[in-house]
Amino acid sequence: MLALQKTADGPGLELCDVPAPPAPRAGEVMVEVAATGICGSDVAIDTWEASYRGFMASRLPVTLGHETAGQITAVGPDVDQGWIGRRVAINPSVACGKCAACLRGDEIGCLDRQAIGMVQNGAFARHVLAPVRYCFELPDHMPTELGALVEPLTTGAYALEVAGFKSGDRVVVFGPGPIGQGAAVLARTFGAGAVAVVGLSDAPRFEALRAAGVTQLFDMAEDGAAQRLAEVAQGGFDIAIDATGVPSVINQALGLLRPQGVLAVAGMGEQPAKVDILKLVKNRLQIRGVSRMPPAIWPKVIAAIASDPAAFTPLISHRMPLSQALDGFELCRTGASSKILLLPN
Numbered sequence: 001m002l003a004l005q006k007t008a009d010g011p012g013l014e015l016c017d018v019p020a021p022p023a024p025r026a027g028e029v030m031v032e033v034a035a036t037g038i039c040g041s042d043v044a045i046d047t048w049e050a051s052y053r054g055f056m057a058s059r060l061p062v063t064l065g066h067e068t069a070g071q072i073t074a075v076g077p078d079v080d081q082g083w084i085g086r087r088v089a090i091n092p093s094v095a096c097g098k099c100a101a102c103l104r105g106d107e108i109g110c111l112d113r114q115a116i117g118m119v120q121n122g123a124f125a126r127h128v129l130a131p132v133r134y135c136f137e138l139p140d141h142m143p144t145e146l147g148a149l150v151e152p153l154t155t156g157a158y159a160l161e162v163a164g165f166k167s168g169d170r171v172v173v174f175g176p177g178p179i180g181q182g183a184a185v186l187a188r189t190f191g192a193g194a195v196a197v198v199g200l201s202d203a204p205r206f207e208a209l210r211a212a213g214v215t216q217l218f219d220m221a222e223d224g225a226a227q228r229l230a231e232v233a234q235g236g237f238d239i240a241i242d243a244t245g246v247p248s249v250i251n252q253a254l255g256l257l258r259p260q261g262v263l264a265v266a267g268m269g270e271q272p273a274k275v276d277i278l279k280l281v282k283n284r285l286q287i288r289g290v291s292r293m294p295p296a297i298w299p300k301v302i303a304a305i306a307s308d309p310a311a312f313t314p315l316i317s318h319r320m321p322l323s324q325a326l327d328g329f330e331l332c333r334t335g336a337s338s339k340i341l342l343l344p345n
Contacts, residue, residue: 002345004124004325007061011048015325018063021121021129023074029083029132030074031090034144035319035341036123037067037152040177043332045118051270056118065124065342066092066117069138069147079132088135089147090123091298092116108292124322126344136298142306145319148341149182149312153301154293155266156182156243160190161297162288163239163264167191172233172256174198175243176205176217178339179266181315183241184214189304189311196232198252201335204317208338211314229256236261245269250287251276259283266290321345 003018024030042064045052056062069089075081094114095102101109116122116130138147156179165171171187173180176199187195196216197209206217218229236258242249245267253263254276265287279285305312317338320328323345331337 001126002322003063003121004065004322004342005061005063006045006056009048009053009057009060011046013046013064013326013329015323016061018125021127024076024079024129026076026078027131027133028076028129029072029079029135031068031070031088031123031128031130031135032073033068033070033123033126033128033344034087035069035148035343036065037148037178038328038332038340038342039067039152040332042117043329046329052118059119062118063121063123063125064117065122065128066090066115067148067151068092068123068128069144069150070123070128071144072135073127075132083132083135087138087144087147089138089150089298089302090116090128090130091134091136091295092122092151093292094120094131094134108294124325124342136302138302139306142302142309143313145316145341146305146309146312147302149305149315149339150298150301152178152339153182153186153305153312154297155179155290156184156241157186157301157304158293158297159183159241159243159264159266159290160187160239162290163241163262165190165192165239168193169238170194171239171241172196172198172237172253173241173243174249174253175267176202176209177243178315180241180243181205181209181212181338183243183266184209185212185311185315186301186304188214189308194232194237196229196237198229204336205338208314208317212311238262239264242267247271247273250274251279254279254285254287257283257285260285262286262288264288264290315339316341319343
């Protein structure tokens with residue numbers, strides 16, 4: 001089968017003809033892939049950033065792809081045959097089951113995650129293996145391709161949960177990429193009083209957000225955008241979410257919060273950020289980190305998408321055959337896309 005792989009210790013990816021996965025082992029299922037999204041981490045693996053080299057170099061070659069959904073076609077010897085035929089989204093963050101955290105029951109804190117699409121072969125292929133307990137069934141009326149949005153949307157959903165979101169809250173999101181888009185559309189779906197998204201020259205992503213019903217968009221490259229954003233803030237947002245990883249965003253976000261507001265940081269920045277401690281203390285603000293989404297967040301995201309599939313479909317900007325994967329990665333790098341789904345050939 002055709003697969004997109006990281007084959008060597010250095011920049012670049014390859015489309016390879018590889019054997020189909022073996023039969024599922026105990027606890028596993030075989031999933032026929034319907035669609036898999038290109039993630040920012042996939043692009044970082046392509047360019048071979050240091051944070052990925054450290055744990056992936058010894059595992060190569062490996063098939064990438066972790067934002068995926070499809071249909072179960074075979075099950076391991078101890079898995080209920082009733083799973084065959086079910087459409088599922090896959091949580092790729094597989095705990096090792098052996099480290100100290102796993103042995104004390106803290107799988108979210110696993111010290112050696114066996115991530116599908118990074119450490120184990122992933123879903124940029126026709127078939128992928130996954131533990132059945134990491135598979136989440138999709139409702140009958142939910143299009144399978146939207147299942148490929150579930151994994152990135154869990155980050156936005158968890159950011160809202162970490163921030164203590166409740167219906168009526170006013171939310172500002174920094175970064176209109178897939179994580180920020182998910183947080184914004186989910187906040188709207190969950191009943192936010194207002195949702196604003198802040199970006200920088202992100203026209204294709206703003207277009208996707210408008211189509212999804214989020215209209216308070218602020219391109220900070222435009223004259224007067226900062227002033228318009230301050231006017232919309234009206235005394236402060238309840239919640240700010242950083243989905244950029246850009247250090248300067250932290251103080252910008254803190255400046256838009258009401259007293260006792262919460263900033264949830266989901267952006268994976270590699271540079272340290274300076275924090276206005278005086279503002280933080282005087283306004284009794286909170287900064288909370290968002291990482292390693294708990295399994296309980298997955299059914300919530302699936303239910304949200306299933307409640308209004310039309311609100312989430314516009315987040316997909318491109319659907320491309322797997323054979324054109326390298327072109328899809330180039331679109332990601334140039335910022336000419338929102339979410340790209342690769343479909344197996």
